Amino acid sequence: MTGVRPLAALVISLGAVGVLALLLRWTYGRGRSLVARRPRTGPPEEYGLLVPVAEPSGRAEAERLGRLLTAAGVRHTAVATTEGLRLMVWPADVARARAALQAG
Known part of the structure; x- marks a missing residue:
């Protein structure tokens, strides 16, 4: 310059x-x-369209029930809610999920 x-x-x-x-x-x-925030837990009704179909007592039981749902071809997810662990499915799969869980 x-x-x-x-x-x-x-x-x-x-x-x-x-x-x-x-x-x-x-x-x-x-x-x-x-930086992503920690997910906030809420009541089971607060997860949009997902419907709770099972209330497993722990992670091991949630995995066992999840395997039953997978074998029945039902998409699912395990969610830690304020009321405890829940297995959630889409509304169209509720009947098949409950039938698979009762059969297992």
Whole structure:
């Protein structure tokens, strides 16, 4: 930078860094963290369309019942609710899931 005074170069550089800092703060400062939050547990009725079909007493029983549902071709998920562990299925699969669990 020939012919530019050192003080002017410093002011221009600090101005550019300031503009970049403001742009980055505006871009990434939306109040949302990039780190995922821990899932919040809720009552069994709070899981959208999923319907609870079983209340296993522990992880081992949930896995055993889950294997019965998988063998019957029923999609399921184990959910830790505020009322304990629940096996949840889609509404269309409730009858098949309950029949598979009673047969097993």
